Amino acid sequence: MRTNPFQLREIDLDSVLIIGAGAAGSVTAQKCAMNRDVFKKVHLASRRLVSCEAVAKRCVTPIEISQVDADDVQATIALINKVKPDLLINMALPYQDLPIMDACLATGVHYMDTANYEPRDVAKFEYSWQWAYQDRYKAKDIMAILGCGFDPGQSNIYCAYAQEFLFDEIETIDIVDCNDGSHGKAFATNFNPEINLREVTQRGKYWKDGKWIDIDPLSISAMIDYPEVGPRKSYLIYHEEEESLVQNIKGLKQIRFWMTFSDNYIKHLEVLQNVGMTRIDPVMYKGTPVIPMEFLKELLPPPSSLGENYSGRTSIGCIFRGRKDGKEKIAMIYNVCDHAQCYKETGAQAVSYTTGVPPVVGAMMLFNGAWKKPGGVYNVEQLPSKPFMDEIGKQGLPWHLKEITLEDQAELFAVRT
Numbered sequence: 169m170r171t172n173p174f175q176l177r178e179i180d181l182d183s184v185l186i187i188g189a190g191a192a193g194s195v196t197a198q199k200c201a202m203n204r205d206v207f208k209k210v211h212l213a214s215r216r217l218v219s220c221e222a223v224a225k226r227c228v229t230p231i232e233i234s235q236v237d238a239d240d241v242q243a244t245i246a247l248i249n250k251v252k253p254d255l256l257i258n259m260a261l262p263y264q265d266l267p268i269m270d271a272c273l274a275t276g277v278h279y280m281d282t283a284n285y286e287p288r289d290v291a292k293f294e295y296s297w298q299w300a301y302q303d304r305y306k307a308k309d310i311m312a313i314l315g316c317g318f319d320p321g322q323s324n325i326y327c328a329y330a331q332e333f334l335f336d337e338i339e340t341i342d343i344v345d346c347n348d349g350s351h352g353k354a355f356a357t358n359f360n361p362e363i364n365l366r367e368v369t370q371r372g373k374y375w376k377d378g379k380w381i382d383i384d385p386l387s388i389s390a391m392i393d394y395p396e397v398g399p400r401k402s403y404l405i406y407h408e409e410e411e412s413l414v415q416n417i418k419g420l421k422q423i424r425f426w427m428t429f430s431d432n433y434i435k436h437l438e439v440l441q442n443v444g445m446t447r448i449d450p451v452m453y454k455g456t457p458v459i460p461m462e463f464l465k466e467l468l469p470p471p472s473s474l475g476e477n478y479s480g481r482t483s484i485g486c487i488f489r490g491r492k493d494g495k496e497k498i499a500m501i502y503n504v505c506d507h508a509q510c511y512k513e514t515g516a517q518a519v520s521y522t523t524g525v526p527p528v529v530g531a532m533m534l535f536n537g538a539w540k541k542p543g544g545v546y547n548v549e550q551l552p553s554k555p556f557m558d559e560i561g562k563q564g565l566p567w568h569l570k571e572i573t574l575e576d577q578a579e580l581f582a583v584r585t
Contacts, residue, residue: 181254181535182208185247185277187238187268188259189214190360191472192282192317194223195514195524196259199563201227206532211251214260226515238264244271253277255534257527262286262293262363269301269312278310278534280527282317283363284408289448292370295411295547302545309543316530316548318484318503318522319345319425320409322565326486326501327417329553334499334569337419338490342580343409344402346394346428347519349480349507353469355436358519361465368437369446373406374424374585375414381585386434391579392426394483395568396504402426404585412547419490424585440464475517478507482518487577499571513564522565529560 184207186197193214200207210231212220220233236247238260248256248271258268258281265285272279286293298314305312315321323343331338347358357364372383388404407425414420429437440446445464450457485502503522510521530548533539538555548556561567574581 182206183211183251183253184209184255184257184531185211185213185251185253186257186259187213187236187244187264188261189216189219189223190259191470191475191516191520192523193259194226194472195516195521196257196527197223197231198227198514199525199528200531201229201231203528203532203563204229206535209251209253211253213247238268241267241270241274244268245274248272248275248277255280255531257281257531259524259527261360263288266297269298272310272312273301273304273308276308276310279305279312280316280530280534281314282321282523282527284315284320284411286366293367293408295408299545306542306544311534311539311541311543312545313530313534313539313551314545314547315409315412316527317524318526318565319343319407320412321526321530321548322503322522322560322567323484323486324409324413324547324549325553325556326567327413327488328549328551329557330486330488330499330501331417332553334492335488335490335497336492338417338488339419340422340489341413341417341420341424342487343407343423343425344392344394344485344487344580345426346392346397346400346402346483347480348394348397348400348428348483349478349518351469351474351478351517353474355433356469356471356474358471358474358517360471361468362461365437365440365446365461365464366448367407368405368429369441370406372404374404374422375410375420376422376585386429388583388585390426390583392428393577394428395485395500395502395570397481397483400428402428404583409547413549416547416549422585426580471520472516475507475511475515475520478511478517481506482522484522487572487580489581497571498573498576499569501567501569503565503567505565510564525563525565526560529556529563532559 213234213236217235255278392402447460505518507518
């Protein structure tokens with residue numbers, strides 16, 4: 169007889185509550201609604217009910233919707249008690265991770281997100297705040313699955329897969345992220361402007377030989393050859409998956425994260441910084457405190473509005489250098505996603521699509537038992553990679569593997585950090 173409460177619940181896990189109805193949350197809800205053999209009940213909630221209504225109209229099968237302020241733990245607890253989900257997928261803002269985790273803890277519901285916590289008043293994101301929930305989630309015998317988007321998320325799972333199936337030892341990882349698309353706007357961000365600009369304007373860093381090395385923002389760049397796109401100038405920035413991967417990829421000596429930004433994006437970013445519009449501290453305007461970054465967010469096009477005329481592709485992957493059977497090996501796992509195809513399917517551009525699909529597959533893994541673990545807090549690379557890799561292509565994000573040489577990425581490997 170099975171007496172573990174988690175095992176008892178595992179038999180019929182089929183109900184999901186999604187909080188966050190932005191561009192990526194919309195994709196997650198729509199994809200869940202396309203997979204009714206897994207998700208018998210889909211409930212979407214957001215601060216603005218009208219956003220949920222718009223998403224519900226796009227879903228191919230009916231979903232339920234509610235209004236909730238995710239900053240309010242008691243309100244989220246009340247919603248969970250009403251909906252009774254098996255899993256809560258957090259597609260809200262990173263600021264809201266901890267209150268939502270508190271609500272899941274109080275109600276005994278599994279938790280999943282796509283981005284780690286960061287405080288509103290400090291442009292600093294790290295996993296320490298969420299890892300601190302380990303003992304409490306373990307005692308409750310529920311799982312918190314962190315960073316199940318694309319990067320972090322699918323990129324982490326690529327690393328876990330490479331460690332288990334492709335290499336005996338991985339020495340270096342370069343995570344490379346290219347959006348080679350055009351939305352036709354003078355300036356816009358592909359996901360929440362506030363989060364995007366905070367991420368780019370903070371100091372960069374990378375990990376080498378057991379320590380973190382800080383660099384000035386966007387001070388190191390290289391031409392990287394992206395599959396199905398070609399060479400693009402890419403900047404070394406800090407990204408959250410590095411923090412967990414240095415703990416979970418054994419023998420790692422260096423990890424870096426690279427992202428493309430157009431000259432036009434950099435020009436606008438410099439101007440906005442120079443005039444103080446990227447500040448996150450309040451300034452007084454006519455007797456009212458205003459945070460410039462939050463005001464700027466209201467002026468920029470919302471990411472959910474960019475999909476209709478978006479052209480081009482994203483090309484995102486991981487480049488590994490290590491050893492297999494005593495010989496040096498270099499390989500790349502990657503995905504290429506077409507903006508127009510994503511819009512045709514979900515009304516979203518590829519950046520939102522690549523973020524919104526992986527948590528659906530992660531939820532499938534939890535529901536079918538492939539990711540069953542004792543209660544606790546987990547980054548996705550700590551969970552079995554192969555079942556996820558087998559399913560993710562079927563849900564719209566196929567992956568590709570190719571072995572490469574030093575010459576194939578000559579400038580990237582020439583950067584001495």
